[in-house]
Each structure stands twice: as C-alpha cells, then as structure tokens.
Amino acid sequence: MDVDAYMAERIALIEAGIEARFGERSDFPQALQGAMRHLLFPGGKRLRPLFALAAAEAVGGSAAAALPIAVAVELVHTYSLVHDDLPCMDDDATRRGRPTVHVVYGEATAVLAGDALLTEAFAVLSDVSSEACDAEAILRTLRGLARAAGAAGLVGGQADDLLFVSGGARSDAAERPDRSTPPEASDATRLASIHARKTAALFQAAIVGGAVLGGGSESERESLEAFAKAVGMAFQITDDVLDAESGEAASILRVRGLEDAKRRAEGLLERALVGIEGLCEKAEPLRELARFAVRRNR
Numbered sequence: 001m002d003v004d005a006y007m008a009e010r011i012a013l014i015e016a017g018i019e020a021r022f023g024e025r026s027d028f029p030q031a032l033q034g035a036m037r038h039l040l041f042p043g044g045k046r047l048r049p050l051f052a053l054a055a056a057e058a059v060g061g062s063a064a065a066a067l068p069i070a071v072a073v074e075l076v077h078t079y080s081l082v083h084d085d086l087p088c089m090d091d092d093a094t095r096r097g098r099p100t101v102h103v104v105y106g107e108a109t110a111v112l113a114g115d116a117l118l119t120e121a122f123a124v125l126s127d128v129s130s131e132a133c134d135a136e137a138i139l140r141t142l143r144g145l146a147r148a149a150g151a152a153g154l155v156g157g158q159a160d161d162l163l164f165v166s167g168g169a170r171s172d173a174a175e176r177p178d179r180s181t182p183p184e185a186s187d188a189t190r191l192a193s194i195h196a197r198k199t200a201a202l203f204q205a206a207i208v209g210g211a212v213l214g215g216g217s218e219s220e221r222e223s224l225e226a227f228a229k230a231v232g233m234a235f236q237i238t239d240d241v242l243d244a245e246s247g248e249a250a251s252i253l254r255v256r257g258l259e260d261a262k263r264r265a266e267g268l269l270e271r272a273l274v275g276i277e278g279l280c281e282k283a284e285p286l287r288e289l290a291r292f293a294v295r296r297n298r
Contacts, residue, residue: 003285003288003291003292006288011050014074017071021120022036031105032112039095049206051289052210053070054289057282061214069213070210073121075121076145078117133213145205148204149205157195195232199233203228206228207228208221208228231268234293234294235294237261238296268294273287
C-alpha cells in the first residue's frame with residue numbers, strides 16, 4: 001500500500017477534527033488560545049492519532065469513529081511537549097524549528113496552556129454522543145487515556161526520565177531493584193520502564209481506544225494493546241537513536257550502543273507485527289504505520 005497517501009488522507013481528517021475543536025473560541029482568553037495553538041498548528045507527524053484511526057479500521061470500524069480519541073491523544077501529547085520544554089524541565093528554546101511556547105508567551109502562560117490542553121482532551125471524549133458510540137466504550141476509552149496520561153503512565157515516566165538523565169538513578173546502590181545486578185543492567189531496566197510509560201502508554205491509549213471506538217472485540221483489543229506497547233517502545237528507541245546520530249544527548253546511550261539500540265527497535269517491531277498476524281488485511285495500514293514509525297530517518 002502507499003503509506004504516504006494513506007497518511008496524507010487521514011491527517012487531513014485529524015487536522016479538521018482538531019481545528020473544529022480549536023477554531024476561534026470566544027470562551028478562551030486570547031493569549032491562552034494562542035499558546036494552546038502554538039504547537040498544535042502546524043503539528044508534528046500526527047503519528048499517535050494516525051494509529052488510532054488505523055486501529056479502528058483494523059477491527060472493521062471507520063476512521064471517523066476513532067476521531068475523538070485521535071484528537072484527545074494529540075492534545076495530551078502536545079501538552080506534554082509544552083511542559084517538557086519548560087525551563088524547570090528540559091529547558092528547550094525551540095521545538096519543530098520554532099520558539100517554544102514559554103519563549104513566545106511566557107512561562108506562566110505555557111504552564112496554563114499545557115493544563116488547558118490536557119483538560120480539553122478529556123472534554124473531547126466526554127462530548128462523544130451516545131448515538132455515535134455506546135457509553136461503555138466511551139468510558140473505557142476515557143479510562144485508558146487517563147491511565148496513560150497520569151502518574152502510572154506519561155507523567156510518571158517523565159519524572160523518572162528527569163532523574164535518569166540527571167544521573168540520580170545511579171546515585172545510590174539501594175535504588176537498584178537487585179543489588180547483585182550490575183548498574184548497567186539496572187539502567188536498562190529503568191530505561192525500558194521509562195519508555196513503556198512515557199511513550200508507549202500513550203500509543204496504547206490511542207490504538208486500544210481506536211479499536212474500542214471502532215467496535216473491536218476483546219481479543220482484538222488485547223492483541224492491539226501488546227502491539228501498541230512494542231511499537232511505542234521501538235518508536236522511542238528510534239527517537240533516541242536519531243538524536244544521538246544528530247549529535248544530541250540521548251538516554252539510550254547510557255545503556256546501549258547505537259547498533260544494539262537499532263537491533264532492539266527492529267526486534268520490538270517484529271514482535272509487534274507477529275502479534276497482529278491474526279487481523280485481516282484491513283490491518284495493513286496499521287502495519288505500515290508501525291514500520292514507518294520505527295524505520296523513519298527523521
């Protein structure tokens with residue numbers, strides 16, 4: 001299949017969904033609205049929402065059915081970037097070739113913009129009509145996103161990542177899960193946990209949520225959850241590898257060489273693809289998106 005054509009078509013749907021939510025809003029303070037839109041438009045690759053739509057199609061549903069979770073996940077992802085860039089976190093001055101939100105709008109407004117994006121994500125899902133989807137499916141999708149975004153998911157992963165990057169994870173032998181385990185092995189375990197929560201959890205919310213709203217069965221959702229975790233972890237390893245190759249700091253170098261990291265990402269991708277072999281040809285866009293996410297060079 002032509003994955004580029006597929007992505008272009010589905011991204012148009014995603015952009016329209018986000019714009020419908022964030023057009024000119026008279027109920028939002030103007031400065032806050034500008035800060036919220038700063039990273040949303042133009043956005044990044046929209047991979048997480050693309051996976052949500054493809055997951056719905058893989059279980060026989062329509063892409064449109066998964067649009068609410070697609071938009072919601074992109075809002076959560078964008079909020080996380082706004083907060084990650086803050087001086088108290090990663091202290092980044094640019095993002096996607098432009099000044100970061102706090103550079104343009106000030107630190108306080110950037111914090112509030114992130115808060116608003118996160119809150120709006122749940123409003124998007126709660127506004128889904130019961131005529132479009134049954135209440136249990138909506139509630140299941142809300143739960144999945146809340147779990148992925150919270151202390152057990154993205155926020156907890158970011159907290160541990162800050163400690164890991166600062167070297168705090170290695171500062172005390174008592175912090176290691178097993179004192180007989182070499183520090184390098186402990187770091188590998190910690191890094192895998194960070195990847196699973198900071199990145200893969202949101203992929204799981206997108207893909208499983210898309211399958212739920214697309215009417216997928218329990219067995220389909222279970223196989224897609226495992227698929228999403230493997231793809232999400234491989235995606236983050238690829239990000240770290242690309243950062244390292246461009247001369248930027250990358251956590252993966254603490255525990256793996258570049259070639260070993262690439263093999264790890266490829267192994268996770270293969271595991272993900274094997275896990276959804278039982279899905280029909282409608283899952284081919286999902287497979288192609290996974291290959292693109294892990295084998296990309298940018």
